[in-house]
Amino acid sequence: AQSVTQLDSQVPVFEEAPVELRCNYSSSVSVYLFWYVQYPNQGLQLLLKYLSGSTLVKGINGFEAEFNKSQTSFHLRKPSVHISDTAEYFCAVSLRLTGGGNKLTFGTGTQLKVEL
């Protein structure tokens, strides 16, 4: 079974400050890991993904994440946040399905609130 834990339900941060959103996963097989962002009343947008290779993954909007196998973590970071980064962020792990598809298992999300 796979699971994802996002310990922080809310993270307040001032504009231009750095931020880290934490994600820990549990999986019995090799993992693919993802971060999605959800703005109010919208669907999910892919920020970045780890499939293999370099453990430091860069995504859109200046976000990056580091895969740490020994700590089973995939924390999301941004060195300087902007008001427009205020949104809900979801970490997800992928499980291969019959026919080559992938089932995403999501964490409960972290609400990032950027303040002036």
Added chain:
Amino acid sequence: DTGVSQDPRHKITKRGQNVTFRCDPISEHNRLYWYRQTLGQGPEFLTYFQNEAQLEKSRLLSDRFSAERPKGSFSTLEIQRTEQGDSAMYLCASSSRMSTDTQYFGPGTRLTVL
């Protein structure tokens, strides 16, 4: 690409009524997924299609739920005899043959059962 589209965006219904949602995936995406997201939670997998074949169903998908993708393009999700517990955001996602690991999500259909 015009992105994944879903219709309607919002649906309010009374308990016991049937509802149907539609999802149009990105053109030529062969895989299509349905997820359900309740308030304060992450999306949960419901079902998955490769072309017109429904290959996987979650145990969350009770007998009152049925999904189809008749021509391997758009998909419908029907809920019969709706219950208040069905109130949620229903999200559709699609992925391509070339990038099977990346799912592109639509804006969702928010269902409210009174």
